[in-house]
Amino acid sequence: MSNKRLVADVGGTNSRIGIYDADSDTFSAISSYSNRDFTSFEDIVERWLSDLEEERPSQACIAAAAPPTEDRINMINIGWDFSCRDLADRFLFTQCGWLNDFQANSHALPYLASHDLEQIQAGDIQRERLPLAVVGPGTGLGGGSLLWSGDKPVASNAEPGHAGLSPATELELEIFSLLLPRHGNIYTELFVCGAGLARLYGAIAEINGHTPETLSPADISGRALDGSDPLCVTALKTFCAMLGSTCGDFVLSNGAYGGLFIAGGIIPRMIPFLRQSSFLDRFSAKGAMGEYLARVPVQVITTDHPGLIGAAHAPLE
Template structure:
């Protein structure tokens, strides 16, 4: 039996990232998610404990199906978060919570499935020219604790959902000034990857590398402090780090738009871009995005947006549960009916 056939209401849905886990309850098909709660991943031993705390606070909520969007590559019924210590074991979760089935998918697959249902200023903020896009593939990506990316490709009257690990591809210097910066960058697993620069920790790495290059000792600051200070300032080390981040983000986003021919538009979520929409509009982001000769003219016609919907992954999970026949995606998980 396909896992989509095991979806029965009520639902517990969750978006589990490297820093926070968000849960909501959907009582009936077509209902909006309710009782939204956010829990720090580091504050719980695992997902069962975090969900148990949620359900203990809402004893009337008894889910039959649990659908989780998790920040890792989902290729089995048991997966491990890339940037946190949790193990997501669908069978363990189902039996501990008393659900009939547990479905797992990548977190940005869930965000991608929200795209057909997002429109207007409450959900999207344009970056660069307001372009119509077309009916082609759409791309969603997001910088937060890590970097996620998924393509949403139209296929007849449905959508193929293609999660990627694009954040773990190599990221290289292109301009002369960048070549001089590269020796000062902290390596992660002896690599400079897209995620190692285009994430919260990546902003900190860029700031520290720029300061070391100038011969200055980096201040003890957090990524959030760099973002806040960089947006306030007109110059200085924090502004320089944030500007470099925006340029690199534009370049990486443009590369992915080329790879997936994302003529339907590029959409950015995550914990960082929605906080700095105006900064990104004034930054080199769009210029770097479009610098793709010999296909620059094609890229210039692709719209770019920041997702301002507060919980796009939960929006996507809700729509997937109600309209699973519209999405082509490989799921993993556990069902009591399979006796596995």
């Protein structure tokens, strides 16, 4: 019997599909698709299978940016709704399962190689069987954790983006004071995500008596990285500091002392800037637990497909 599995990572913009062969521990036939070119995920699978030049996989596991449910996957942002049972019936999979994208990222963590990661803090805690955490700023701010029940990995997704956030500097206090009346609540994702970076830039410009330009998050990070705009530099520094506070809280809340992994599309493009920022200071600025957090390994995930790796290794039940 074939031990090959279709693995898919379905995001709000793009979908990636490939084959994972558990016998050889290898991936093949990986293809990426723009979701806007298709009316459904089933159509993407149909296209991928029609182009496949090797044995069809007998199983399927899908990582999707959707709230965890049982059989049905409801991707609210793009209006897609599909069922694993229906996929199995249509494409003759003996097993078909799915998991949330950050559950998939969590399942990937033990299988990431050194070339899939960039070290931010070496740490000195041996992570064998200790819980692991992953946080990922991108369109929003997601998170997940991985722990073990005996030999079985158990992955959970979380919503750190909707947790509270406290100011830690005079500038942050000014930002909070400016934006609290406008938003009614200060939560982490208000600042620690792509749109949050733009919000930080706008607030910092106002505080300094400037009219903010209409800049995308990519524009702001680009200007910050090349040092051409002091307001953008301050915004990105503040973003990194708040991310550090958020990550420290997330590790403590999950007891994830085996290691923190940073995912998402933003941080891999700015690792030198992150290293020079106050990220690590804020990560460990947690009172009596600060010395312990300074020992937790911190790494950035740089591989393009952690979701596929997680979907490859997640148990199908």
